[in-house]
Structure formats: C-alpha cells, structure tokens
Amino acid sequence: MEALKTFSSPLFLEGWVAYNEKRWSLQSFPLDLHPPNTELPSLRTLLYLDQKGRIVLPPRVPYIPIDFHSTPSDRLPHISRQWLEMSDQLAATMQEHGAYNTLQLSPEATDVRPWYWHGFQSTVRYTFYLDFPIDESRIDPATRRHWRKAIREGYYCQPPKRMEHVLECLKETEERKGYSHHLSLQELQLIQEQVGETHYRILVCYAADGNPVSTTIFLTQQGTRALLLMLGTKTEHLSKGVTQLIQKVGFEDLQAMGATGVDLIGANLPGVSASKEVWGPTLLPYYTLESMNFRQLAKRFRDWGRFRALGKKLNADTDVSSHL
Amino acid sequence: MTALSPLFLESWVKFNCQRWNVRPLRLEYHPHETELPSIRAICYLDKKGRIILPPRNPYLAISFQPTPAQRNYHIFRQWRAMASLLAAEVRQRGFSLFDLYLPPEIVDVRPWQWLGYRAAVRYTQYIDFPFHVKNTDQVFRKQVNKALRFGCTCNQTTQVRSAVACLEQTEARQNFRLSRFFPDELEMAQTIVGEEYYRTYVCNSPDGEVTSSLVCLHAPGARAIALFFGTKADYLNTGVARLLIQYAFQDLEKAGSIGFDFGGVSSPHIARAKEVLGGRLMPYYSLEDYNWRQSLRWTRNTLRAVLFPGRRPWKR
Numbered sequence: 001m002e003a004l005k006t007f008s009s010p011l012f013l014e015g016w017v018a019y020n021e022k023r024w025s026l027q028s029f030p031l032d033l034h035p036p037n038t039e040l041p042s043l044r045t046l047l048y049l050d051q052k053g054r055i056v057l058p059p060r061v062p063y064i065p066i067d068f069h070s071t072p073s074d075r076l077p078h079i080s081r082q083w084l085e086m087s088d089q090l091a092a093t094m095q096e097h098g099a100y101n102t103l104q105l106s107p108e109a110t111d112v113r114p115w116y117w118h119g120f121q122s123t124v125r126y127t128f129y130l131d132f133p134i135d136e137s138r139i140d141p142a143t144r145r146h147w148r149k150a151i152r153e154g155y156y157c158q159p160p161k162r163m164e165h166v167l168e169c170l171k172e173t174e175e176r177k178g179y180s181h182h183l184s185l186q187e188l189q190l191i192q193e194q195v196g197e198t199h200y201r202i203l204v205c206y207a208a209d210g211n212p213v214s215t216t217i218f219l220t221q222q223g224t225r226a227l228l229l230m231l232g233t234k235t236e237h238l239s240k241g242v243t244q245l246i247q248k249v250g251f252e253d254l255q256a257m258g259a260t261g262v263d264l265i266g267a268n269l270p271g272v273s274a275s276k277e278v279w280g281p282t283l284l285p286y287y288t289l290e291s292m293n294f295r296q297l298a299k300r301f302r303d304w305g306r307f308r309a310l311g312k313k314l315n316a317d318t319d320v321s322s323h324l
Numbered sequence: 325m326t327a328l329s330p331l332f333l334e335s336w337v338k339f340n341c342q343r344w345n346v347r348p349l350r351l352e353y354h355p356h357e358t359e360l361p362s363i364r365a366i367c368y369l370d371k372k373g374r375i376i377l378p379p380r381n382p383y384l385a386i387s388f389q390p391t392p393a394q395r396n397y398h399i400f401r402q403w404r405a406m407a408s409l410l411a412a413e414v415r416q417r418g419f420s421l422f423d424l425y426l427p428p429e430i431v432d433v434r435p436w437q438w439l440g441y442r443a444a445v446r447y448t449q450y451i452d453f454p455f456h457v458k459n460t461d462q463v464f465r466k467q468v469n470k471a472l473r474f475g476c477t478c479n480q481t482t483q484v485r486s487a488v489a490c491l492e493q494t495e496a497r498q499n500f501r502l503s504r505f506f507p508d509e510l511e512m513a514q515t516i517v518g519e520e521y522y523r524t525y526v527c528n529s530p531d532g533e534v535t536s537s538l539v540c541l542h543a544p545g546a547r548a549i550a551l552f553f554g555t556k557a558d559y560l561n562t563g564v565a566r567l568l569i570q571y572a573f574q575d576l577e578k579a580g581s582i583g584f585d586f587g588g589v590s591s592p593h594i595a596r597a598k599e600v601l602g603g604r605l606m607p608y609y610s611l612e613d614y615n616w617r618q619s620l621r622w623t624r625n626t627l628r629a630v631l632f633p634g635r636r637p638w639k640r
Contacts (some may be wrong), residue, residue, distance in 0.1 A: 042532050075459065075461075075602065076459070076602045076603070076604065077459075077460065077461040077599050077600050077601070077602045078461075080599050080605060081599060084595070084599075109604055110607065111447065111607075112445065113590060113592075113595060114448060116590070117592050119629055119633070122444055122445060123442055123443055123444055123445075124433065124443050124444070124445050124607075124609060126432065126434060138397075139397070140395070140397050174332070236490060260617065267434070268434065268437070270404075270434075270438060273400075273434070276399045277396075277397045277401075278397055278555070280395060280396055280397060281396075283400065283431065283432055284538075285431065285445070285607065286447060292625060292626050292629035292630070293626065293629070293630060294626065294630070295623055296626070297626045300614075300619070300621065300622050303442075303614065304614035304619065307440035307614050308440075308614065
C-alpha cells in the first residue's frame, strides 16, 4: 500500500481505503496495469470487492479513481491506442468480477467504449471541477456579496468544536433536498480516526453567538484534486451567505494544504448545480457503469415508475406552445 | 459553435421530408428579444406528430449560441434556460424511436435528464482541417503509399450508382442489409441536395473499377459529416480506403469545410480503423425514453447478456 501515496486522487488514500474496507466489509482490490517490462503506459485504479467477489462502489465513495499515463507523446492516435489497450484489460477484469451496484468512473475516464465492448451499460452524469488558484473574475458577484455579508454579520469558520455540530448542519440540508448521507456520530469519528484530520477536513461555520450553522467535509491530499464530500446549512441561515463563506474558507484551506483543485462532486440536481456553478467551475461529464443483470433490470423498471409520475406532473406544468 | 452543421441545409431537410415521409419542425428560441443567446433546432415529425430522427441523419440538428465573452456561469444559465425549452418540446411531442441522438457540441444533457430521459454516451471522431498527414499513424501513411504504388486514383463523382457496390459489401460485412431502393435514394439525394453539398467520392483501381466510396454531407464553413463509407472486400488490404479518405479531406478542405465528422466510432473494428487518422474522440449523447417498447428491449438485452455472455456485447 505504500506505493499508493503517489497516486493522483485522494480516493487512493490508505486510511480512506482502510475505513471503507472495515465499514462495509469489503476487500480493496488495487490494480496496477502496465505492459510487462515497462512502466508506461500504466493504468492504476482501486476497486472494492464484496464477499462474493463482485465489484461494489461503497456508499459515499463518489468514483472508481482512474490514473492513466501514456508514454510521453503528443500524437493522439498513439495515446488513444494505449488508452484502449489498458482500459480494455481493466474492463475485462471488471467483467469477470461483475458489478454489484451502479459504478461510477472518475471524470478522467472520458472514453468508456471498452466497457461497452465488455457488456456494461453506461449513463452520463455531471460534476464541476474548480482549479486552484481560483480565478476571482469567474465568480458570480452575487456570491462575493454573500460571503462579505456573512463576515459582516460575525460568522466565522473553524474545525468543529464538537462533532455533533457537523451532523446538526447536515441534517437540515438532507431534509430540504430529500436525500440522506446516513452518517452517525460514531461513524464520523471512525472516519476521522482512520483517515486523519489532515486528509478528512471538516469545517463548521459558527454564528457570532457560537451556534453551528453550516458545515463542509473535504477529502484531500497534497498534489491532488480534493473532493467535496458533503455540505450542509441550516435553513434559517441560508440567506445570510454562510454557505458561500464556508466554501470560500474551505477552498482557501485546501489550497494552503497543497490541493491542485477541487471536485465539487455532483451537478445532477437543478438546485445543487445552480449553487455550485457560481464559483466559475468547468462542467465535466462522468460515466456510470452497470452490469446487465436482473437486478439492474429491476432498477430500470423502478426508475421508469418514478419518471412516469414525474413526467405526468411536468406535462401538466409546462406549456411549451407559449414559447413558439 | 460558430458555423451551423450541414444538417441545417434546406435541401437536406427537403430530401428527408420527401424520402422518409416526415415533416420538419423548425424551432428557434430567443428568450430576451435579442439575437443572442439563441438556440436553433430542426426536428422531424412522423405522421403521428412525434419527433423522429430520419435514417442517415446521425444527430438532430441543434445549434446553441451564447452571448459572446461571458463568464461560464452565465453560459450555464443561458444553456439551461434555452435547452429546457427544447427539452420540454421533445417531452411534449415524444419520440417514436428507441434513441434520439444529440450532436457532439451538446455536452450538457441535464435538461433532458431532468425531464426523465436516460442519457447514454456514444462516440464519434472529429478531424480538424487543415488535415496534416504527420498527425496520422504510420500505418495510415504506409497504406496510402501502397495504394498509390498500386496505381489507384480518386475523384468526386456524380455517378452515385457506381458507389453502391462498395457500400453494400461493407454493410454486409457488418451484418446490415441496405434496402433495394438504396441506389435510388442516393440518386434522389444528389438531385435534391445537389452535388456541391452531397458529395460522393470514389477510388478507382488502375483498370477503372470502383474499389472504395465515401458519401458525405458538406456545407461551407461547417464540419462535413460522413454518411456512408464502404470498400470492396477484395481491396480491403490495399489501402484504397485510406487513400480515398485523404483525397476527400483535401477536397473538402478546398471547398471550405472546417473539419470532418465520422458520425460514429462506437464499435471496436470501426474504432480501430478510424483512430489511425489522429482525430479527436468526441462523446455524444443518446436519449432513451422509458416506455413499453424500451422495456422490452432492456429485457431482451438482459436475457441475452445473462444467457449468452460474450456474444456481440457492443450491440446494445
């Protein structure tokens, strides 16, 4: 595991892998693919296997990290052929194991054809990449006004005084957006213990009277792109600009720690996307992978049911003829 | 996206309407009464008024133009505002096919996802002009030289029927069968669209036999799109296909194309054949609706994958 420290994503962090193995009873399966006798081209990744040997993407792990290096060349046919060769090996290994749930490849994997050719199905999802140093001119002026307002009103950010504060803030956002992180106090402590405070960064924004109002959690490692894992704000403080303040402080903190940028993870809900795009990030597609089996088929039918309900509502609400 | 795609050509729209018995639906949205931002699209409607992508059309014709020199959150917002109108239009009319393909210029398909479509990725290859032979793979250059030594010559032709044999053989190798009206279709397209825009290139062997042919749609200032490309089986290893590609690129460049789009490189053997040209791989997205026909297809595909693992997995 020692060699993993040179990887390009914090998802390879030893402590993070150990936590996921322990928490979800999985076995990590690091893969380092390269031709015999040479270092390059290389494709490194880390999968998790369940007890039956199937590949699982554990909860709260956003992607399967992909770390691909071609031999030095600027000729596209060359790079593309090497990618197809290496990713074909990975896709073959993954086909052998099969996927238990829906897997997500990190956005670096832009070409997922080898997985198609090995019988996986795929859909597209989106995330935002923000590079450091942040280009101030790309930030929405309204966002700047928001965080200044929060500072004027005496809000301040620091590591949590007590872990309960983190959960309090996350809970209200979960209720508003209708999802759940399924995070308990014990679990939060376990992660921080395993991963370490330097890599699992928690910040809480406090009001002037010392009440926690907003929180954010990053996974970071020097020289890599940090990941924004969670963000939560109490409803009554939303309009005070605390969400913008805590993100700003968080980004500065990550930059000081040596992160090259941050992945804001997830731009797939309209509200979430609108709140993240104000930082001027780049929109990137990433791809999900599903094995074709009866479990996934059942999931499709379930989605169908959900969308039918949604579709009826939308058809009633939208009258497109007025725009013609 | 400054230039429109050749799919916007009026004559191409006319051909689609005559050949496939569809009617065009031209959409244009300018939300703020100003020229920009704007979104333009040409969709086709079948008899029941549902949106359909006629055969031979690789994508819907959609063109989005944001206001110039904006911060990217502005562009995101403009795109979302406009594309959701288009998505709502598609949603309201529905589509009669399994998949609807959006052009590669569209990176963000969330407005459709949010209306309940499933989006999958497919790939095409973009070549940018000017085309430089030095960017291609060695294999490509070797094969071109081989064909030249063999004495092959290329030209643009108006005799579209001469191209048919090559196309039929290639389609047969890929388990497709072209309709018996196919030669008439080519002729009709050339008459309606015009040989300036609907271009047929052929590669002739020294004794005058047509060995390879390429049909593409071109508009000056836009990216040409390949419609058909085929080579006779006997000439597969002689490099004629590569020579023809090179000739077509040079000719299209002269005619004012800004690049070339292969219109799909999603299957393994096509991918291998095209990657030697050194183009950019471009993802494009297909939309799937949830309906009974679609669910039968999922069930069939799942059964096939479970019962016969490893059989033609790329055919989705």
